[in-house]
Amino acid sequence: MKKYYSSLVLICICLMAACLLPQYAHADAPQDLALSYNMQTQTLTVTITHKSFFTGTHYIKQVEIKKNNEPAGKNDYTSQPGKTTFVYTYQIPAAVNDILEVTASCNIQGKKTATLKVNAEKK
Numbered sequence: 001m002k003k004y005y006s007s008l009v010l011i012c013i014c015l016m017a018a019c020l021l022p023q024y025a026h027a028d029a030p031q032d033l034a035l036s037y038n039m040q041t042q043t044l045t046v047t048i049t050h051k052s053f054f055t056g057t058h059y060i061k062q063v064e065i066k067k068n069n070e071p072a073g074k075n076d077y078t079s080q081p082g083k084t085t086f087v088y089t090y091q092i093p094a095a096v097n098d099i100l101e102v103t104a105s106c107n108i109q110g111k112k113t114a115t116l117k118v119n120a121e122k123k
Contacts, residue, residue, distance in 0.1 A: 028052075029110020030060060032085075035102055037094060039121045044092045048104050048112075049085045061107035063088060068099055094118045 032049035044065065052058040059080035065073040072092055080086060094100060098118045105111040 030104045030112035033112045033114040035116040044090045046088045055080045062105045064103045066101040
């Protein structure tokens with residue numbers, strides 16, 4: 001009887017946690033992060049793939065940018081503009097051979113980092 005009671009208590013605790021925190025059950029970390037850089041306009045384009053059915057409660061909360069391992073920008077958000085893939089652009093001055101590193105963080109769990117070496121544009 002004691003074993004049955006312990007199992008029942010554990011099941012109840014798990015069910016209560018699932019009911020109180022439903023967003024965690026459907027939370028995915030960012031799946032993909034694609035970077036491109038336009039030397040002429042000094043613009044970094046960040047394409048993020050992050051699945052979310054409820055973009056106001058499960059979203060990319062922060063995009064952090066580093067240039068040559070030094071902070072170059074931090075952008076905080078309270079929702080995301082698309083349910084799967086979306087694009088942000090940032091004005092980041094850079095030169096050829098600079099290394100840009102971008103980290104996108106989910107407001108619930110997980111993050112994804114990508115790097116890009118700035119190259120001279122072909123004419």
